[in-house]
Amino acid sequence: MPKRSECPISNVLDHVGDKWSLLIIRDLMFFNKHAYSDLQSSDERMATNILSSRLEKLESDGLISKQVDPKDKRKKVYTLTPAGIDMLPILIEMIIWSSKHSPDLNIPEELVARAISDRAGLIQDLTANLAS
Amino acid sequence: MPKRSECPISNVLDHVGDKWSLLIIRDLMFFNKHAYSDLQSSDERMATNILSSRLEKLESDGLISKQVDPKDKRKKVYTLTPAGIDMLPILIEMIIWSSKHSPDLNIPEELVARAISDRAGLIQDLTANLAS
DNA sequence: AATTTAACTTGCATTTTAAAAGTTAAATTT
């Protein structure tokens, strides 16, 4: 996706403005998924060709990186780059929005509680965990 | 878009997970645009049929509302609902992300500075402005 | 050596998008 404007919001959407990319980032961030098959087995059931094309774009956009698993060379290990990790605050605000406006969803209550009462601490902890 | 899962992030994407919807919300939120023609004239140049379909979905999702302008009955006035206003923190985090990772963009420096140093105050002020 | 697993790619039908032109009702101009 070419740059559509100078707008910082439009810019983020140029990277992750679709139904799937942020779910990949979510899985890498919150669920410790690192393999292609892990990502494919999420509840939203992304088609394999779409997953493939999104991983390719996220990697070329610098949000994720891909390495061969040294223990099993069939496997690829997908991880977030610093730019990908920095999407975390956006995801947290989405969680907060849904907890307020879609109370019908099954959202871990303690996560929401901490996101609201200790946002900075939560971001700090999750970021530290991802860096390691 | 039907609900894809119980995930709060997926849920937000079900509402605004495309390249355009959040730009409409941005224009209503930051640029005081309220008319169809205003929205169409943004830098990103959304096609008129897409704008129309997105406005329809955002309204049926409860993020915006539409009224006839009493002063000029040709005009419709689009405004954010409380749920739409509550997307603000998500947009702010996007601005912060872009300021950090796409420094080539022309982002109002004072906005970014305040978003970082006085997030709560900024949200408070913008929200108050939108409520009126 | 044969089978299974992981990570994809390919082919094709369906859906969505984009670009351009057309429609309708209300307001403005002549």
Add this chain to the structure above:
DNA sequence: AAATTTAACTTTTAAAATGCAAGTTAAATT
């Protein structure tokens, strides 16, 4: 009052993206 312009769309059609199923390849396991 009639003609023109404006605002908000809708329609049409081609191009692109999506979704589903099946197929491929290399590495690991049996």
